[in-house]
Amino acid sequence: MxxxxxxxxxxxxxxxxxxxxxxxxxxxxxxxxxxxxxxxxxxxxxxxxxxxxxxxxxxxxxxxxxxxxxxxxxxxxxxxxxxxxxxxxxxEGETAHNPAQDVAPPAPPSRLPKAIGRDEVTRLIDAAGVGDGAIPLRDQALLEVLYGTGARISEAVGLDLDDLDLDIGAARLLGKGGKERVVPLGSYAVDAVRAWLVRGRPELSAKGKAGPALFLNRRGARLSRQSAWEVITTAAGRADLSGHVSPHTLRHSFATHLLEGGADVRVVQELLGHASVTTTQIYTMVTVDQLREVYAQSHPRAR
Known part of the structure; x- marks a missing residue:
């Protein structure tokens, strides 16, 4: 050897x-x-x-x-x-076969997704809406849609006007692999999108060829993923959450808060657009950890 x-x-x-x-x-x-x-x-x-x-x-x-x-x-x-x-x-012909080729490497530990609390979500969304004009209306609507639907950033900026039905409160998202799913749109998101469409989007669409895009940049074109990321980080800074917020934070928080509220993991799977429920089950680890913490602090025989 x-x-x-x-x-x-x-x-x-x-x-x-x-x-x-x-x-x-x-x-x-x-x-x-x-x-x-x-x-x-x-x-x-x-x-x-x-x-x-x-x-x-x-x-x-x-x-x-x-x-x-x-x-x-x-x-x-x-x-x-x-x-x-x-x-x-x-x-080289030294051995007849490779005895290592079918040995699987150890699986890395599951990384728990980072979610923020309900109050922090409120602070984040409120911070995005600070100021006058079209941009705060757009930013607040974007964050409401991200948190209200659990959409990926790419799915949110890919939304067209006809992908939303504000009367019934629903959005059609185009996920990975071109798979479509229809998700509910809550009242907060509906109100924020209406405000953006009525009082904000016309101002930006007049500056360029907006096309069917729901969310526009300052030049009137479709908002990019990078710009959407900047919206979130800017709002996080205003809300004093910059150390806890990433582009996926609202999606993670959406899933975690649903499970904490008693939602079935398979329902959350459908809403997130996960192909396998195994991917969604990582969020149950978050809620179990929180249950342990509450138990340790509250139960007289826990310590």
């Missing part, structure tokens, strides 16, 4: 010209891998099986006396080196 590793590293250095940093990382990973195999009595490349590779991956995650446990991303990077080594050996 040690000879095979030396040959592979030489090939990476001389023929493929990888960076010194990458070569050093692969050298470190390979040495740890060879040491692990030696502990299992494996010294020849042809004796390595998929079970040995997956066992090495498990040892990375668990750690030992000399090494702390590796995070999923670091262990996955080490697996890339091991796969590269065995792929090289298989291509």
């Amino acid at each position: 040690e000879r095979a590793v030396r040959t592979w590293l030489t090939q990476l250095d001389v023929e493929r010209g990888v960076s010194a940093h990458t070569l050093a990382a692969y050298t470190r990973d390979a040495r740890r891998y060879v040491a692990h195999l030696a502990e299992q009595g494996i010294t020849a490349p042809g004796d390595v099986t998929e079970l040995h590779v997956s066992g090495f991956l498990a040892s990375l995650r668990a750690g030992d006396d000399e090494h702390p446990p590796l995070a999923a991303t670091s262990a996955a990077r080490t697996l890339v080196a091991v796969r590269g080594l065995h792929k090289f050996l298989a291509l």
